[in-house]
Amino acid sequence: MQYLPNIIFALILIAGVGFFVKNIRKLIRNINLGKDVDRSDNKAARWKNMAKIALGQYKMVRRPVSGILHVAVYLGFIIINIEVLEIIIDGLFGTHRVFQPILGAAFYGFLIGTFEVLAAIVFIAVVVFWIRRNVIRIKRFWNKEMTGWPKNDGNIILYFEMVLMSLFIVMNASDIAFQEAGIGNPISQFVYPLLSGFSPETLHLIEQSAWWIHIVGILAFLNYLYYSKHLHILLAFPNTFYAKLKPKGELDNLEAVTKEVQLMMDPNADPYAAPAEGTESDVPEKFGASDVTDLNWVQLMNAYTCTECGRCTSACPANLTGKELSPRAIMMKTRDRMEEVGANIDANGGTFKDDGKQLLNDYISPEELWACTSCNACVEECPVNIDPLSIIIDMRRYLVMEESAAPQELNMMMTNIENNGAPWQYNQMDRLNWKDEE
Template identity: 50%
Template structure:
């Protein structure tokens, strides 16, 4: 009876610990603005099925895609066996499904097939794990050794890979010793090849080893669940909602700023200016902090796998410029975490000066710590972006760093009047001539007519 009680306590403790951190992440995502225009649609469901579940975009790099698929499928299918382990842990039974299906050769055969399939996938996942470790630490692929990957990001990637090795080891220790105890009754494919190694070992020792494997397996799963929200591997969960709510506009189509759009409309139709409602609120152009982002954009930051495909395809980064689209997403996530921690600690020194006398609780509405996203992302990075959408095309889970870069640049230019002299010259000619070239519309029309006449 001690076993089930201990298991229940560990299960509840894991659930409580995980709930707290997952709630922290969800609250941070809600720091952003609701996108009123984003609605469920068949196309969103298609993206979720094809991109998140089907790994469609991963296969642009076949080798890496196959290795990732091995780990991904093993993770999904192993959850089936996990159901039995949880039931066994809570009831104190042993392989409850096998016992239930006594007398049914078909169901027991299906059980053997399912566990054997999981074992084959586990071997494939193990091979993929060693390959991933080699790519990161021995081959040191360029996208894995960028400056933003120093410190925790590198350690995080390695920790989960080492955990995968321990998890697979525990699975085979559990299954092979169980097979040895029951004289290969279960018939698991891979474990039947391992169980002969335990010949001559006493049943008492085998039982202890089986329990070590069983507890090691489930504890590693619990650790993994609690660790996910601290890690880039949160994409295992967030890839699904992120692809569902990803923007459906054509690549390269930039969102209009409502206030500017209304001004242009009034210039084209002066009567519209009198019909439009007058707002007393001073509009804010672009984005300066996480509060100005859409919730989906913050969720994208937490979804980022840090695979570096965006950065490896970025022409600005490839030519030695400071911009790394991956770092942009990591910076947004770090800023959201910083704000979230301050809110949790109720650091009242960060309450906006105008509202300090009204409340003693720090909230997203009165938050002002004197910092913005520009304390994380430099103007040099933002100006290096060519808006080519290579990063958007490369991302396997439909993350769009370009949208955030564009909004930050809009804030720099329209709110802070911070743009290079070359850009200012272009802005002036657009304002005066309706085009970036220093020719009047009449001169351009005359030139076009001359070209047509010459033909």
């Protein structure tokens, strides 16, 4: 019975970490449903982007209030959780504050004191976030796509952080020996008097309860990430590393279209020749994207990385003028479809069974796609370099080249370019008439 708490702790730790690893493997599987794309070029620029944007929060602080608060929560939460290492060792081996004799009372007190101050800052910042979201009701948190789970998810994570920070302070405040030492308790010393009426046995019970709930809460938070927009805590780093480095206005050429053009311009090519049976060319490649498997893996990672902060949508000129488009919704719908495809694969023994649905029309409407002005405001605003425009462009390519479903105005322009060499509807011979006008 002496080692029963240690055994229980080990089982909880194994279950928590094991479930997290299982979900991360599923996440990687789903991202790899996308087409391959090479983003291994210019590693120096990529490392710089990751350090500047994901680690340094460069784009977050463009909006100072939310940016500075986010930096406080980000740094505080990460640094405070260094203490989880001590908690794990104590839980597995039955020790108590195992690092205190190793690091020395003064340095250990400095570390825990720093953690307490950060915990208080995080708590205050999270309360401000909650007020901004639920009392001030900032508009971008209340768009039509932010209902149901997306709306609740934002609050749940705030409650998680409030509780975890409070438990850390209570755990220290109820540790009699730690409080009597008077080192490392700049915040918990003010909570300790509130507990002074309890017996030492009760205080020990409070400390142990706070300790257990704190570590179980951290493991629960870790596993909650997969189901939450806060997956960006993990994915912001690879997402910024693999983000496109080309100028924002430069669109990629479709390899499938390039192959077709090369075939048309090759005088020795036989366009009617049958492809070798069983080869990849046996199945014609789709132009553009109609489902998540037509997108590349970076675009799918973008969808999982989306923080749902709404900065993209709040800067989108189409959305601001009442159009259907919301770049945030594009990413959320892509992620939802990806999860649906992943669940289909899990339910069918590792293979996808056609469900008669796709990203286009079932999730994202042509009206949303054609509302986009291709201005890149959403890409510029995103704090973790997500690129909703690339998904919009690929889906519009599918509509034009596979379904001939472009808007009438665009069809007229393309017809004029084909026939007249210009977007305007007049003969090529008349194109320079303007120079004769007085």
